[in-house]
Amino acid sequence: MSSCPYCNEVITGRSDKKYCSPYCKSAYHYRQSKQKESSLFRTIDQHLKNNRRLLKLYNKAGKATVRKATLLAEGFVPKYFTHYWKAQNGNLYLFCYEYGFMEVKENDALKYVLITWQNYMERSGET
Incomplete structure (x- = not known):
């Protein structure tokens, strides 16, 4: 089983699922975009x-x-x-x-x- 890249919770459900919840998916991508150089x-x-x-x-x-x-x-x-x-x-x-x-x-x-x-x-x- 894999873990969520944002909160490290164990992911349940589909085998190709990357995040445990829509919140974690959004929060992860928001954090990633904040770390990039400003466009x-x-x-x-x-x-x-x-x-x-x-x-x-x-x-x-x-x-x-x-x-x-x-x-x-x-x-x-x-x-x-x-x-x-x-x-x-x-x-x-x-x-x-x-x-x-x-x-x-x-x-x-x-x-x-x-x-x-x-x-x-x-x-x-x-x-």
């Missing part, structure tokens, strides 16, 4: 998720302004975004899913204006 797609996905988390954290009211250095210190990477929206006044907002940001210079300090995606943005030039 480009995984790295980008991690940056996007972190950017979204930070934008959500600092934008509680739907529109906010925060110092660029504050977000960068938390791990924000502005070169990763999912899409952009150009406002009628020409301002270009970069979005991480439903949270957007635009860099502005205010009183000699670089800041980000943070916004949340609104329904009217779909009709006016989102790409």
Whole structure:
């Protein structure tokens, strides 16, 4: 009899069965994938998720302004975004899913204006 590669339990059932349960199969493959080097797609996905988390954290009211250095210190990477929206006044907002940001210079300090995606943005030039 063989044993499960994840939990070392004795496997019962079919002779070609490799894992004792679907949980062990999933957990084993998850652990294996975590040990592999990060792929480009995984790295980008991690940056996007972190950017979204930070934008959500600092934008509680739907529109906010925060110092660029504050977000960068938390791990924000502005070169990763999912899409952009150009406002009628020409301002270009970069979005991480439903949270957007635009860099502005205010009183000699670089800041980000943070916004949340609104329904009217779909009709006016989102790409």
